[in-house]
Amino acid sequence: MKKVARPILAGMVLITIIWLFIGDITPTQPPWFSAEQVSQGEELYSEHCSSCHGVHAEGAKSWRTPDENGHLPPPPLDGAAHTWHHPKSFLQQTILEGGAKLGGVMPPFADKLSADEVDAVIAWIQSLWPTDIYYSWSKREQKRANQ
Ligand code: HEC
Structure with missing residues (x-):
């Protein structure tokens, strides 16, 4: 290969790598929720959830350390913990049914929140997630939907 061609080739490779990288971290799809859902969710959250989840x-300060009964304190929901690993259906179920099924202590909200209100709360929570976290969740959610 001629010496002049090398820097040009290296430049092209670099541009391709950057292009692939940006393509992978930039959300290609808008979020599933609307701005109205986020603002409705914010109110519902502050009424029903903020006392425990902050x-x-x-989340609670020492959310990684189980209490004397072996129960974990309320975790962060803002994308810092593992909430974003869960499908939306799991989040809906946890909020409606509480944590008892999984041996937890979170109270159920089925008698306080409608399905739409639960979605609004999830919308608000997800609006707090960093873009890359939301995007990773969204990609997993799409994969699950296609299975
Ligand atoms: C009385 C305290 C309390 C209240 C009120 C509460 N939670 Fe929780 N929540 C917890 C605890 C504790 C956990 C950890 C699991 C368990 O013990 O059930 C939890 C777990 C969760 C999880 C699972 C998180 C994960 O990463 O697996 C979600 C989602 C959640 N809460 C959402 C909510 C929402 C939304 C509300 C309001 C509608 C709410 N919680 C109200 C205490 C609470």
């Missing part, structure tokens, strides 16, 4: 969904 005003900004930051």
